[in-house]
Structure formats: C-alpha cells, structure tokens
Amino acid sequence: MMMVRKSKGLGERHQKILDFIASYQREHKHPPSIREIGEDCDISSTSVVNYYLDQLEKSGNIERDRKISRGVRLINSAPVGDLFRVPLYGVIQAGEPIPIPSSDFNAFTAEDSIDVAMSLMPAKEKGRDLFALKVQGESMIDAMVNDGDIVILKPTQDARNGDMVAVWLSDRNETTLKFFFKEKDKYRLQPANPTMKPIYIDKNESLEIKGKVVMVIRKVERYN
Amino acid sequence: MMMVRKSKGLGERHQKILDFIASYQREHKHPPSIREIGEDCDISSTSVVNYYLDQLEKSGNIERDRKISRGVRLINSAPVGDLFRVPLYGVIQAGEPIPIPSSDFNAFTAEDSIDVAMSLMPAKEKGRDLFALKVQGESMIDAMVNDGDIVILKPTQDARNGDMVAVWLSDRNETTLKFFFKEKDKYRLQPANPTMKPIYIDKNESLEIKGKVVMVIRKVERYN
DNA sequence: CTTGACACAGAACAGACGTTCGAGTATCAT
DNA sequence: ATGATACTCGAACGTCTGTTCTGTGTCAAG
Numbered sequence: 302m303m304m305v306r307k308s309k310g311l312g313e314r315h316q317k318i319l320d321f322i323a324s325y326q327r328e329h330k331h332p333p334s335i336r337e338i339g340e341d342c343d344i345s346s347t348s349v350v351n352y353y354l355d356q357l358e359k360s361g362n363i364e365r366d367r368k369i370s371r372g373v374r375l376i377n378s379a380p381v382g383d384l385f386r387v388p389l390y391g392v393i394q395a396g397e398p399i400p401i402p403s404s405d406f407n408a409f410t411a412e413d414s415i416d417v418a419m420s421l422m423p424a425k426e427k428g429r430d431l432f433a434l435k436v437q438g439e440s441m442i443d444a445m446v447n448d449g450d451i452v453i454l455k456p457t458q459d460a461r462n463g464d465m466v467a468v469w470l471s472d473r474n475e476t477t478l479k480f481f482f483k484e485k486d487k488y489r490l491q492p493a494n495p496t497m498k499p500i501y502i503d504k505n506e507s508l509e510i511k512g513k514v515v516m517v518i519r520k521v522e523r524y525n
Numbered sequence: 526m527m528m529v530r531k532s533k534g535l536g537e538r539h540q541k542i543l544d545f546i547a548s549y550q551r552e553h554k555h556p557p558s559i560r561e562i563g564e565d566c567d568i569s570s571t572s573v574v575n576y577y578l579d580q581l582e583k584s585g586n587i588e589r590d591r592k593i594s595r596g597v598r599l600i601n602s603a604p605v606g607d608l609f610r611v612p613l614y615g616v617i618q619a620g621e622p623i624p625i626p627s628s629d630f631n632a633f634t635a636e637d638s639i640d641v642a643m644s645l646m647p648a649k650e651k652g653r654d655l656f657a658l659k660v661q662g663e664s665m666i667d668a669m670v671n672d673g674d675i676v677i678l679k680p681t682q683d684a685r686n687g688d689m690v691a692v693w694l695s696d697r698n699e700t701t702l703k704f705f706f707k708e709k710d711k712y713r714l715q716p717a718n719p720t721m722k723p724i725y726i727d728k729n730e731s732l733e734i735k736g737k738v739v740m741v742i743r744k745v746e747r748y749n
Numbered sequence: 750c751t752t753g754a755c756a757c758a759g760a761a762c763a764g765a766c767g768t769t770c771g772a773g774t775a776t777c778a779t
Numbered sequence: 780a781t782g783a784t785a786c787t788c789g790a791a792c793g794t795c796t797g798t799t800c801t802g803t804g805t806c807a808a809g
Contacts, residue, residue: 353756
C-alpha cells in the first residue's frame with residue numbers, strides 16, 4: 302500500500318506537513334520538532350519526516366537550520382513576523398491635554414496596543430518609544446484626522462519644519478494636530494487639509510509640542 | 526563586582542535577554558536556545574540563563590514550554606506572524622477610473638504590496654480579495670483622505686448604507702470616495718468630513734461602485 | 750524477471766538542550 | 780560578626796532531537 306504522489310508538485314503528505322508546521326507555529330510560537338511532525342501526520346519514523354522535509358526544502362517551501370532543534374520554517378507562505386507593537390495610551394481630543402508616556406515608561410501599563418507591520422513604518426521611526434492615541438471627537442478634521450482614527454506619535458519636544466505635531470495650546474486650552482513651521486517671530490501651524498488656513502502662534506504665547514505624528518490609521522467601519 | 530538590580534522591575538540583563546530573544550526570533554524565525562542566549566548576553570553558565578528566564582516568566586514577560594528545546598516565547602511583545610498581505614494595484618485619482626483586480630486575479634501581478642497586521646483588520650474583512658491603492662492628488666480630501674494615503678478596498682458592486690465606497694461617476698467623469706446612502710429616488714454620497722455637504726446622484730445617472738473602503742493608512746512624512 | 754526509483758519503517762548514534770545541584774562571591778541589614 | 784538575599788559559575792545528568800544506516804514492499808521500465 303503505497304502512496305503515490307499524483308502531481309509533480311506537492312503531494313497530500315507534503316501539504317499536510319506544511320499545514321501542520323503553520324498551525325503549530327501559530328499555536329506554540331516556535332516550530333515543531335521532527336518527531337512532532339511525524340506524530341501529527343501519522344509518520345512513524347523520523348527518517349521519513351526528514352525525507353519529506355528535504356523535499357520541501359528543495360522545492361523551496363521551507364528552510365531548515367540543520368543540526369538545530371526545531372529549525373524548520375516556512376518561507377513563501379505566511380509572511381511571518383516583523384510586527385511592531387505600539388502601546389495605546391488613551392485618547393486625544395481637543396479640550397484635553399495629550400497623555401504622553403511618563404519617564405518610567407512601561408509598555409505594559411498600556412491598556413491596549415496596536416500592531417503595525419514593520420514595513421509600514423517610516424524608516425526612521427522604528428525606535429521603541431512610539432505610542433498611539435485614539436482620536437475622540439471631530440476636532441482634528443482640519444488635520445485630516447477623524448473621530449476614531451488612531452494616530453501614532455513619537456514623543457518629542459522640538460519639531461523640525463514640516464513635521465506634523467501634536468501640540469497643546471495652553472492659552473487656548475486646546476489640543477490640536479498641525480504641520481509645524483517656525484517663522485520669523487511666530488510659529489505657523491498649518492492644517493493638513495490644503496483648503497484650510499494656518500493659525501499663527503506668537504513665540505511668547507505658550508506652545509507645547511507633545512509629539513510628532515508618524516502615522517495615521519483609520520478603520521472604516523460604518524458611518525452610522 | 527556584582528550587578529545590582531536597581532529597580533524592582535527589569536534589570537539591564539533582563540532587558541538584554543528580552544531584546545536578544547526578539548531579535549533572534551526575527552532573524553531565525555525560531556526562538557534561541559538557553560546556551561545561545563547565554564553566549565550573546567555574556568553569561569557563562571546555562572543555569573544563570575535559566576535563572577533569569579525563570580524570573581522573566583514569573584514577571585510575565587515570557588512564556589516557556591518546559592523540557593522543550595527553544596521553548597521560549599515573548600508574550601507581551603510582537604506576536605510573530607499574523608500579517609496580512611494586500612496587493613497594491615496602483616493609484617486612485619479623481620480623473621481616472623479605479624484599477625480593480627481582474628478576475629484572473631493574481632496577487633503576484635501587483636508591483637508592490639502592503640502588510641497589515643491582522644489585529645488591525647476589521648473582523649469581517651479578512652477575505653483574500655482585498656487590494657490597496659495609493660491616493661494621488663488632493664481630490665479626496667473631502668473623504669478625509671489625502672495625497673499619498675493608502676486605501677485598502679474590498680471589491681464589490683453593491684454597498685450597504687453607511688459603507689464608504691469608491692465610486693466612478695461616469696457622468697462627471699470622476700472617481701471619488703464617499704459614504705454611500707440609498708434614498709427614495711436617489712443616492713446620497715456623504716463626505717467623511719462632517720462639515721462638507723453631500724452630493725446627490727439620481728438613480729438614472731450612472732454610478733458604479735467599485736469597492737468598499739475598509740481601511741486608510743497614512744504615513745506622515747513631511748509636509749514639504 | 751531484473752533493476753532501480755520511490756515511499757516508508759525502525760533502530761542506533763551523537764550532539765543539542767533543559768534541568769538540577771553544589772559551591773562561591775558580593776551587598777546589606779541586623 | 781552573622782545571616783539573608785541576590786547573583787554567578789561549573790559540572791553532571793537525562794532526555795530531546797536531528798542524522799544516518801539498513802531493510803522492506805511497491806511499481807514501472809527495460
């Protein structure tokens with residue numbers, strides 16, 4: 302009773318092994334051992350598993366770290382890894398100060414967190430100190446940011462011209478997101494929406510830059 | 526010369542171990558062994574690594590599969606995997622029709638692709654048929670979408686009330702993103718920006734729904 | 750029928766790996 | 780001083796794990 306491989310490509314058993322590696326990895330966060338693969342796929346000998354693994358490696362479906370325990374990994378399928386976890390620190394809204402992480406920064410204090418793919422992150426901003434805020438209310442619409450959006454910020458006190466910053470205008474008792482420009486004797490805060498006009502802040506007025514916006518994410522659910 | 530743990534929390538060595546596990550996992554797609562951790566962190570004895578690993582487990586930073594090779598995993602930080610690859614099919618701009626994937630849909634035809642964390646995806650939209658477009662021009666600002674933004678769409682011809690849709694208005698020769706509402710004898714296309722007024726389309730006018738927007742991603746680089 | 754490629758089993762080996770234990774050192778409060 | 784606590788080392792043990800070798804049954808080509 303022999304199992305024939307129908308196609309030139311992957312046989313039933315190859316597929317089952319591939320599936321098992323994927324699901325095992327998902328569940329245990331580490332690859333299975335050869336014997337575990339064999340047990341799941343009803344293969345009684347480790348040499349047979351090894352036999353299939355060799356084939357899967359040659360056909361480019363997996364990669365192996367020889368001699369290393371559990372050194373199997375899928376390559377072309379599930380793009381594994383490279384997530385970036387950003388702590389969600391609360392909400393940002395017009396009338397409230399911005400909650401920025403304290404110096405005894407602890408990512409685990411965050412109630413929740415946002416996962417972002419590394420590949421989406423602007424190159425420079427991959428430090429560990431980013432944090433996220435959820436926008437509440439419609440006060441940021443001139444920054445092209447709507448209620449429910451998630452903004453990812455990099456905490457900083459000083460901004461360069463052209464940076465989008467989250468600022469607290471204590472004179473106006475207002476939090477806002479704007480593009481920042483330093484001019485002769487004042488600051489220009491330019492809305493992201495090109496049809497709207499900038500606001501100007503005298504240098505003697507207080508302007509607290511709380512952070513630099515690096516990313517905005519909007520899940521479009523329903524309008525109502 | 527002893528290393529004192531200053532705070533009650535994580536010491537320098539704990540952090541180094543955590544970082545090493547993360548970077549090793551990123552690079553090798555499987556966790557490091559105890560001896561590999563020791564080597565990287567200048568710990569000469571496996572028992573010391575074990576000692577720290579026990580502490581990290583108690584403090585809830587890692588999880589361990591006892592007796593199993595490389596059975597260490599970070600729990601708070603980035604969960605490996607769970608990325609969603611969305612093909613980037615081109616640009617969307619006011620004067621041009623929307624490039625939607627043809628039926629001989631092939632993800633590899635896409636010039637580029639966007640990785641999105643599963644956890645960011647609206648629950649219902651995890652089908653494999655999503656695609657992404659890059660916004661060109663400032664014509665979508667009334668949808669709170671700016672030049673350079675990436676919109677992720679689900680191809681569909683019919684929309685439910687409240688869905689944000691990408692439509693092609695052939696009478697006006699225009700592509701736009703709006704919230705969709707079907708009313709008595711006309712369609713109402715509501716801008717996402719609440720300060721802007723809706724446009725109405727008679728049912729006899731042609732209105733081609735090309736897709737439903739499920740997500741908007743904006744990388745904030747520079748204003749100029 | 751012989752030959753050889755293929756799929757598979759089982760056993761044995763060597764090295765990798767987690768675990769445990771005994772012992773040593775430094776710091777600090779008592 | 781004394782003990783408690785925190786940290787470190789080295790070695791030994793047993794199991795986990797990848798590798799390799801021998802052997803068996805099937806099937807198709809020559």
